[in-house]
Each structure stands twice: as structure tokens, then as C-alpha cells.
Amino acid sequence: LAKTTQPISMDSYEGQEVNITCSHNNIATNDYITWYQQFPSQGPRFIIQGYKTKVTNEVASLFIPADRKSSTLSLPRVSLSDTAVYYCLVGDPGDKLIFGTGTRLQVFP
Amino acid sequence: GAGVSQSPSNKVTEKGKDVELRCDPISGHTALYWYRQSLGQGLEFLIYFQGNSAPDKSGLPSDRFSAERTGGSVSTLTIQRTQQEDSAVYLCASSLGSLPGYTFGSGTRLTVV
Numbered sequence: 376l377a378k379t380t381q382p383i384s385m386d387s388y389e390g391q392e393v394n395i396t397c398s399h400n401n402i403a404t405n406d407y408i409t410w411y412q413q414f415p416s417q418g419p420r421f422i423i424q425g426y427k428t429k430v431t432n433e434v435a436s437l438f439i440p441a442d443r444k445s446s447t448l449s450l451p452r453v454s455l456s457d458t459a460v461y462y463c464l465v466g467d468p469g470d471k472l473i474f475g476t477g478t479r480l481q482v483f484p
Numbered sequence: 485g486a487g488v489s490q491s492p493s494n495k496v497t498e499k500g501k502d503v504e505l506r507c508d509p510i511s512g513h514t515a516l517y518w519y520r521q522s523l524g525q526g527l528e529f530l531i532y533f534q535g536n537s538a539p540d541k542s543g544l545p546s547d548r549f550s551a552e553r554t555g556g557s558v559s560t561l562t563i564q565r566t567q568q569e570d571s572a573v574y575l576c577a578s579s580l581g582s583l584p585g586y587t588f589g590s591g592t593r594l595t596v597v
Contacts, residue, residue, distance in 0.1 A: 409585050411585075411586075416590075417590060417591075418488075418575045418577070418588025418589055418590055418591055419527070419575075419586075419588050420588070421585035421586060421587070424585055462526070462527075468579075468581070468585075469515075469534075469581050470532075471517060471529055471532040471540060471543075472517075472529075472586065473529055474519070474526050474527035474528075474529070475526055476525070476526040477526055
């Protein structure tokens, strides 16, 4: 299972774009990159998943370079409600996912 | 159901007692996972069920922990002779075993006193 490295914490202000980068140097061919969001006292919530290039949905964008050794979660125009912990995971969708410690994003007014 | 349901939402037990935590996955999801999250920490993988295959128990921290999944649906996580270090939120998730990802329940907060 590929190990991931992401910043422990980030601060931002409302209305700004936030980019959280995750490193996964030993990603395997079958591995996908998945991001989850977790609010206090709740289970993690799936945000976005991708294999290569760029994926966009109504919540976020995921940028994956050609070598796939890193990925960047982009949150456009964050609000206070985006304050949460964001987890980057790499793995085969048919297997268990191993969570790291995540990135604690704090959005200020 | 519409989501993953876990019960109870909160459980306080005395040290040394056994506890059972229940997870009802999304109907049709073949894969079911249990994780544990201690206060302020990340998620720790415990066990994984996929269809009729033997479960992946590689994350269970001791032989006091066990889990079963009946009929490919409901799962029960059992902790015997609970210890204070077992206090945590126990999260269950289910998925189709493929894309696009897991759906988590709200968890059971276990407090061992």
C-alpha cells in the first residue's frame, strides 16, 4: 500500500482557493487517488477520486501529474464550512484504504 | 438503506466488560470496513470484509477484537474484556468494492471507564 505525505495543517481565508498537495512516490499501477473530508464527530466523506490528469466535480478538483507521484486537491473559494480534516489516500479500489493523519484546514473569516 | 447505519451511537462500559458494535451497510455494497479513531488522531484500519472471501483481519490490535458479517450484510464488531485504551470512535464503511469510494457511518463512540 502506497504511503502518502501531506501537510499537517493549513490556514486560509474565506473566498480563497486552497490547494493541498499529497506525495505518494511509490504509487502502484492499479492505485487510484482518493480524497476524503472529515468534520468533527462525523465519519469521513468522499470528495473526489482520480487516476491521472484532472478530475473535477461540484466540490473540488484533483490534479494528478503524469508521473502520478503526487496529487493536488483544489478547493475553490473556500468558506468557513470547509474547515475540516482532509485525507489523501492511495490504493486499489478493491482493497482496504489506509488513512494517514490528514491535513487540518482552518478557514478564517 | 440510504446510508451506513451504526449502533449504538454512544456506549459507555466498564473496564473488563464485553461490547458489541453494529453496522448496517448500504444495501448491495459487497465490501465492509471497520476503522477506529482515537481522539484527535487519524483512522486506524481494523478489518475488511469483501463478499464471501475470508476477511482481512490484519488491523485488529489484539485477540480481544473480533468481527463477523452475517449474510453479506450486517456486521458486528466485538471487543472482549474492554480496556481504557479501547476508548475511541469506531467507524464502519461500505462500498461496492470498486470505484468511487467508501461511505462511512457516523460511528460509535466507545468510552471505557
